[in-house]
Amino acid sequence: MTATIIDGKAFAANLKEDIARKVQILKDQEGITPGLAVVLVGEDPASQVYVRNKNKSTVAAGMNSFEHLMNDDVSEAELIQKVEELNADPSVHGILVQLPLPKHINEAAVIETIAPEKDVDGFHVINSGLLATGGQGMVPCTPLGCIMMLKDKLGNLSGLDAVVVGRSNIVGKPMAQLLLNESCTVTIAHSRTKDLAAVVGRSDIVVAAVGVPELVKGDWIKEGATVIDVGINRIEKEDGKTKLVGDVEFDSAVKRAGAITPVPGGVGPMTIAVLLKNTVTAACRQAGVEEPV
Numbered sequence: 007m008t009a010t011i012i013d014g015k016a017f018a019a020n021l022k023e024d025i026a027r028k029v030q031i032l033k034d035q036e037g038i039t040p041g042l043a044v045v046l047v048g049e050d051p052a053s054q055v056y057v058r059n060k061n062k063s064t065v066a067a068g069m070n071s072f073e074h075l076m077n078d079d080v081s082e083a084e085l086i087q088k089v090e091e092l093n094a095d096p097s098v099h100g101i102l103v104q105l106p107l108p109k110h111i112n113e114a115a116v117i118e119t120i121a122p123e124k125d126v127d128g129f130h131v132i133n134s135g136l137l138a139t140g141g142q143g144m145v146p147c148t149p150l151g152c153i154m155m156l157k158d159k160l161g162n163l164s165g166l167d168a169v170v171v172g173r174s175n176i177v178g179k180p181m182a183q184l185l186l187n188e189s190c191t192v193t194i195a196h197s198r199t200k201d202l203a204a205v206v207g208r209s210d211i212v213v214a215a216v217g218v219p220e221l222v223k224g225d226w227i228k229e230g231a232t233v234i235d236v237g238i239n240r241i242e243k244e245d246g247k248t249k250l251v252g253d254v255e256f257d258s259a260v261k262r263a264g265a266i267t268p269v270p271g272g273v274g275p276m277t278i279a280v281l282l283k284n285t286v287t288a289a290c291r292q293a294g295v296e297e298p299v
């Protein structure tokens with residue numbers, strides 16, 4: 007079997023188009039322009055690229071984008087005060103504080119300051135609690151994008167065996183909760199799992215989010231399984247040049263899987279599209295209006 011390649015770029019482009027349409031409806035019918043505020047502390051080049059892309063996509067979808075750049079010597083108290091200002095600003099429906107933050111700032115303290123209904127990253131403990139107990143909160147972007155791709159590919163996920171490789175708060179744990187909410191039988195595996203090959207080998211769905219290049223071997227994959235690779239790792243090739251690889255050994259996995267996301271071009275492009283979707287959801291909830299269909 008050769009797997010269908012799940013085209014994350016096309017999926018994200020469709021989602022962004024759908025969001026732009028909903029934003030137009032909200033503007034025309036409700037007089038609401040969803041607004042996303044992004045706070046960037048310091049000058050980390052990778053974070054600057056992410057923030058620029060988020061800003062461009064937000065504006066392209068017809069939403070308001072507010073960028074707040076702060077020096078890397080900003081105090082925790084000043085950053086928290088900025089978040090409190092954004093919490094109180096009615097034109098801001100979503101707040102994202104770009105991570106990582108400088109070492110002298112307690113990330114958890116900053117995240118817990120964000121009003122949960124504006125926490126479009128879904129990182130606040132109230133939102134992780136709501137996800138774990140089946141309530142209506144904000145769901146982290148990357149896992150939500152993965153579940154959307156899985157449902158698009160497979161339809162109903164009920165009863166399927168799923169493994170999540172990785173247990174981070176940002177991807178692994180919320181991913182497992184989302185799969186459980188879809189009635190999958192879920193295993194969370196990680197670097198200490200005893201027989202990862204066997205766990206992966208019995209799974210209909212494999213989500214790899216462990217941050218180890220090509221940890222999941224292609225010949226472990228069950229024939230016909232759906233493989234979602236969240237990893238983005240830069241490795242050096244034999245010729246000294248570098249390339250991006252995922253957490254799954256793609257060339258061998260593609261021969262066994264039913265469908266698989268490539269790296270790059272799989273999960274990555276989805277994340278910003280879902281961030282925009284979360285901002286629209288947050289704006290509708292804050293205004294007390296139904297989200298356009």
Ligand code: GUN
Nearest residue numbers: 102103104105106127147
């Ligand atoms: N840094 C890298 N990815 C992310 C993300 O999704 N959200 C935030 N807040 N920071 C990040």
